Amino acid sequence: MSWHNFSQEILDKFPGTSLFSRRGNEEYLLVPKTQLTEAAQLLTQSGAVLSTMIATDERPVYGVFRLYYVFSRDEEDRFIILVVNITEPDLTYPSLTPLIAAAHWYEREAMDMLGLRPIGHPEPNRLVLHHEWPLGVRPLRKDFNPALQEEGQKAGGGEHRFREVEGEGRFYVPVGPIHAGIIEPGHFRFGTAGENIVHLEARLFYTHRGMEKQAEGLDFRQGLKLAERICGVCAYSHSVAYCEALEKIAGIEIPVRAKLLRTIFLEMERLYNHIGDVGNICAGTGYAFGSSQGGRLKEAIMHHNQLLTGHRYLRGINTPGGLKSEPPASVLLELPDWLDDLGKEFAQFTEVLLSNPIFLDRVNSTGITSLEAVKELGVVGPAARAAGWSRDCRKIHPHAAYSQVDFSVPVYTTGDVAARLKVRIDEAGQSIHIIKQCLEMLEPGEIAEPLGHLPPYQYALGYAESPRGEDMHWLMTGENNTIYRYRVRSASYTNWPVVPLAVRGNIVPDFPLINKSFELCYACLDR
Amino acid sequence: MNILYMILQGLFLLFLAPLIAGVVKKTKALLQNRRGPHLFQVYRDIYKYMKKDAVMSEQTSWIFVFTPYLVFASILGAGLMLPVFHPVSPWPFSSDLIVFIYLLTMARFFMALAALDTGSAFGGMGASREMAVSSVIEPALVVTIAGLAFKAHTTDLSKMVSSFMVNPNGIFTPNLLLLLVAFYIILIAESGRIPVDNPDTHLELTMIHEGMLLEYSGKYLGLMVWASYLKQLLLYSIVASVFLPWGITSDPSLIGGIYNLFFYLVKVVFIGVLVAVTETAFVKIRLFQIPELLFSSLVLSFLSILMEITVGGR
Numbered sequence: 059m060s061w062h063n064f065s066q067e068i069l070d071k072f073p074g075t076s077l078f079s080r081r082g083n084e085e086y087l088l089v090p091k092t093q094l095t096e097a098a099q100l101l102t103q104s105g106a107v108l109s110t111m112i113a114t115d116e117r118p119v120y121g122v123f124r125l126y127y128v129f130s131r132d133e134e135d136r137f138i139i140l141v142v143n144i145t146e147p148d149l150t151y152p153s154l155t156p157l158i159a160a161a162h163w164y165e166r167e168a169m170d171m172l173g174l175r176p177i178g179h180p181e182p183n184r185l186v187l188h189h190e191w192p193l194g195v196r197p198l199r200k201d202f203n204p205a206l207q208e209e210g211q212k213a214g215g216g217e218h219r220f221r222e223v224e225g226e227g228r229f230y231v232p233v234g235p236i237h238a239g240i241i242e243p244g245h246f247r248f249g250t251a252g253e254n255i256v257h258l259e260a261r262l263f264y265t266h267r268g269m270e271k272q273a274e275g276l277d278f279r280q281g282l283k284l285a286e287r288i289c290g291v292c293a294y295s296h297s298v299a300y301c302e303a304l305e306k307i308a309g310i311e312i313p314v315r316a317k318l319l320r321t322i323f324l325e326m327e328r329l330y331n332h333i334g335d336v337g338n339i340c341a342g343t344g345y346a347f348g349s350s351q352g353g354r355l356k357e358a359i360m361h362h363n364q365l366l367t368g369h370r371y372l373r374g375i376n377t378p379g380g381l382k383s384e385p386p387a388s389v390l391l392e393l394p395d396w397l398d399d400l401g402k403e404f405a406q407f408t409e410v411l412l413s414n415p416i417f418l419d420r421v422n423s424t425g426i427t428s429l430e431a432v433k434e435l436g437v438v439g440p441a442a443r444a445a446g447w448s449r450d451c452r453k454i455h456p457h458a459a460y461s462q463v464d465f466s467v468p469v470y471t472t473g474d475v476a477a478r479l480k481v482r483i484d485e486a487g488q489s490i491h492i493i494k495q496c497l498e499m500l501e502p503g504e505i506a507e508p509l510g511h512l513p514p515y516q517y518a519l520g521y522a523e524s525p526r527g528e529d530m531h532w533l534m535t536g537e538n539n540t541i542y543r544y545r546v547r548s549a550s551y552t553n554w555p556v557v558p559l560a561v562r563g564n565i566v567p568d569f570p571l572i573n574k575s576f577e578l579c580y581a582c583l584d585r
Numbered sequence: 586m587n588i589l590y591m592i593l594q595g596l597f598l599l600f601l602a603p604l605i606a607g608v609v610k611k612t613k614a615l616l617q618n619r620r621g622p623h624l625f626q627v628y629r630d631i632y633k634y635m636k637k638d639a640v641m642s643e644q645t646s647w648i649f650v651f652t653p654y655l656v657f658a659s660i661l662g663a664g665l666m667l668p669v670f671h672p673v674s675p676w677p678f679s680s681d682l683i684v685f686i687y688l689l690t691m692a693r694f695f696m697a698l699a700a701l702d703t704g705s706a707f708g709g710m711g712a713s714r715e716m717a718v719s720s721v722i723e724p725a726l727v728v729t730i731a732g733l734a735f736k737a738h739t740t741d742l743s744k745m746v747s748s749f750m751v752n753p754n755g756i757f758t759p760n761l762l763l764l765l766v767a768f769y770i771i772l773i774a775e776s777g778r779i780p781v782d783n784p785d786t787h788l789e790l791t792m793i794h795e796g797m798l799l800e801y802s803g804k805y806l807g808l809m810v811w812a813s814y815l816k817q818l819l820l821y822s823i824v825a826s827v828f829l830p831w832g833i834t835s836d837p838s839l840i841g842g843i844y845n846l847f848f849y850l851v852k853v854v855f856i857g858v859l860v861a862v863t864e865t866a867f868v869k870i871r872l873f874q875i876p877e878l879l880f881s882s883l884v885l886s887f888l889s890i891l892m893e894i895t896v897g898g899r
C-alpha cells in the first residue's frame with residue numbers, strides 16, 4: 059500500500075478527517091476527537107509506530123490547543139501525523155494509551171504542562187511536574203506567567219502514592235533520588251521478597267528545567283544552544299535533530315560536505331558512548347580490567363572529538379544550515395589510521411571480555427526484555443535491537459548522509475544485558491566503518507547554506523539516531539525567526555519505562571548492572 | 586613483660602593494618618594503569634574520620650554506638666593471639682583458633698545488629714546478606730581449621746606454628762596445599778573482596794560489608810573501617826605464619842624478633858599483592874553463587890582431612 063493511498067484510506071474511512079498540511083515526508087491529518095482512536099487503530103494495525111506526541115497551545119494564533127500524534131511508517135520513510143483540535147472549555151480528549159502503551163507518558167506530560175485531560179488513561183497521575191508544584195500551574199500555556207505564580211500558591215497536588223507491596227517478608231527498598239557517586243537524581247522504589255525484585259517503580263523528572271518553555275520566543279540560532287545542552291552525552295544528536303527540523307522548515311538542502319561531516323560526528327558520538335558504556339557495564343560487575351579499558355578508549359575518542367571540533371562533547375560545531383567551521387585537515391587526514399588502531403584495540407578488549415566465563419555468567423539472561431514489551435512501549439535504539447526489533451532511525455528515516463553509506467544494523471534476540479552489550483560492540487564496529495566511508499567521500503566544498511528568513515507558524519520534525527536511540531524533535535516557528543513551540547522526545551524518554559519491566563524477577567544486586575546496560579539519561583527527561 | 590609484649594603487638598598490628606590495605610589499593614591501581622592513592626592515604630582517611638562529628642539516626646539504640654567499640658576490641662583481641670614477633674603469641678592463656686574465629690564472629694554479629702538497628706533499607710540488606718554468606722563461611726572455616734588440627738594435632742595457633750616451622754617445606758604436601766586454597770577462598774570472602782564483595786563500589790544495592798557501614802559516620806565509621814582493615818591483616822597473618830612457615834625462629838632475643846618481623850612483613854605484603862591480583866583478574870560473581878564458591882572451599886578441606894586420615898598426608 060503506497061503512502062498516499064494509506065492516508066487517503068484514512069480520509070475516506072473517516073468523513074470528519076481532512077488533510078491538514080504536508081511537508082517533506084510528513085503528512086498531517088486533522089482528525090475529530092471522536093475518531094482519533096479508530097484512526098490510530100488503523101495506523102497501528104498497518105504497522106505504524108507511535109514516535110512522539112506533541113501538545114501545543116495555539117490559542118493566540120488559531121484559538122485552539124492541538125495534539126499531534128506522530129506515527130512513523132517505517133518501510134516507506136514517512137510520517138503520518140494525526141492532529142486533534144481541542145477547544146476551550148472542554149479540555150478533554152480520548153486517551154490513546156489503552157490502545158498504544160507508548161502514549162502513556164506523552165499524555166501525562168500534556169496534562170501536566172497544558173492541562174489537557176486524556177479520558178480513559180489508566181494512570182492519569184502527575185509525571186513531569188511533581189506534587190510539590192502548585193495545582194493549576196500549566197507552564198507550557200502561552201498565558202502562563204511565572205511572576206504571578208509566586209504568591210500564595212502552595213503545593214497542592216497531594217502526595218505521590220507508590221504501589222503497595224503485600225505479603226509476608228515483602229519490603230520496600232527505597233533508593234535515591236540522591237545517589238552515591240555522580241549520578242543524576244531519580245528515585246527507585248523496589249518491592250522485594252528477599253533478594254528478588256517483585257516490582258520496581260521509578261520516579262524521575264526531579265530536575266525539570268523548563269527548556270521547552272525557555273525555547274519559546276527565542277531566536278532559532280539561540281535555540282540551538284539550548285538543544286545542545288539538553289543532554290551531555292547525546293549533545294550532538296540533539297543538535298543535529300534540531301538543525302534538521304529548521305532546515306526542513308526553511309526548505310533548504312545543506313551541502314554534501316556538511317552532511318558527511320555531520321554523519322562523522324554523529325558516529326564519533328556513538329563510538330565514545332558505546333565504548334564507554336561497555337566499560338560501564340564492566341564496572342557494574344566489578345570487572346576492573348573492563349572498566350579501565352573502556353574508560354581509556356573513551357577518553358581517546360573524546361580527545362579526537364576535541365581535535366575535530368574543538369569540543370569533547372561535540373558542542374558548538376553545528377549551525378542551522380550546516381556547520382560552523384571546518385575540522386582541521388590534518389586531523390581528518392590521520393583519522394582513518396587512528397580509527398583502524400582504535401578498532402583493533404577495541405576488538406582485543408572485547409575478545410577478552412566475551413571470553414571471561416564469570417563475566418558472561420553475570421550478563422547472560424540478566425534483565426530480559428521481551429520483544430512484545432519493547433514494541434508495545436515503542437523502545438528505541440540498542441535496547442530495542444537487543445530484543446530483536448531491527449529498527450534504526452538511520453535506516454528507516456535516513457538523515458545526514460546515512461542514505462549514502464553502507465552499514466548493517468546488528469540485532470540480537472535474547473533481550474538481556476549480554477545482548478545490549480553485544481549490540482553496542484557491533485555498532486561501534488559499524489561506526490568506524492561508516493566514518494571511514496564518509497571520509498573517503500569527503501570532497502572540498504561549502505559547509506553551510508544560509509537559512510534565510512523563516513516562515514512563521516510552520517512546523518517540522520527533526521530526528522537523529524543518538525547512541526541511545528532515535529531522538530525526535532518537533533519545531534514550530536513563530537514570527538521574526540523565533541521558536542513558537544519546541545518539543546523534544548529523546549531516546550531515554552521512550553526507553554525508561556521498559557527498565558522496570560526488565561528488572562522484575564531479577565535480584566536486587568543485579569539492578570545496577572541492568573540499569574547500566576540501558577545507560578539511560580535523566581537529563582533527557584528533565585528538559 | 587608479657588603485658589608489654591601484648592601492647593607492643595597490639596599497637597604494631599593496628600598501625601600496620603592500614604598500610605597493608607594501602608598496599609592492596611596501590612597494587613590494584615597499578616594493575617589497572619592508574620596511579621592510585623598514596624600508600625599512606627588510608628591512614629589519612631582514618632585520621633579524618635576520627636576528627637569528624639558523627640551523625641546518627643534518631644531511630645538508633647545503644648547497640649549502634651556500642652558496636653564500633655565492641656567490633657574494634659574483639660578484632661584487636663583476636664590479633665593478640667597471633668604469632669608475629671615470636672611463634673608463641675602474647676595472649677597469656679590461649680591462642681586457640683576456635684576462640685579466634687568466634688571473636689571475629691562476635692564482631693560480625695554485632696555489626697549486623699547495628700546495621701538493622703537504624704532501620705535503613707541498605708543496612709538491612711547488607712546485614713541479611715552478610716549473615717547468609719557467613720552461614721556458609723563458618724562451616725567452611727571450621728572444617729579448614731579441623732584439617733589443620735588433624736595435621737598439627739592441636740587447634741592452638743602457637744603450637745601449630747611451632748610444629749610447622751620445624752619443617753617449612755612440609756607445606757608442600759597435597760593436603761596442606763588443598764587447605765591453603767580452601768583458606769584463601771575464605772580469606773577473600775571474609776575480607777569482602779571480589780569475587781564475593783566489592784570493597785570499592787558506590788552501588789549500595791550490590792554491597793555486603795559496606796552496606797552495613799552505610800549509616801556510620803565520624804569516629805564510629807573510623808573505628809569500623811579500621812577494624813575491618815585489621816581483620817583483613819589478621820587473616821593474612823594466619824596464612825603467613827601457618828601456611829608459609831618460613832623465616833620463623835623461636836629465638837626469644839631481640840634479633841630473633843626482628844628476624845621474625847622482617848619475614849612476617851615480606852609475607853603479608855606478598856599476600857596483599859596476591860589479593861590485589863585476584864581482585865583485578867576476577868569479576869564479581871552473582872550473589873546466589875557465593876555459597877557455591879564457599880562450598881568448594883568446604884569440599885577442599887574435607888578432601889584434605891580424608892587424605893590425612895587415609896594416607897597420612899603423603
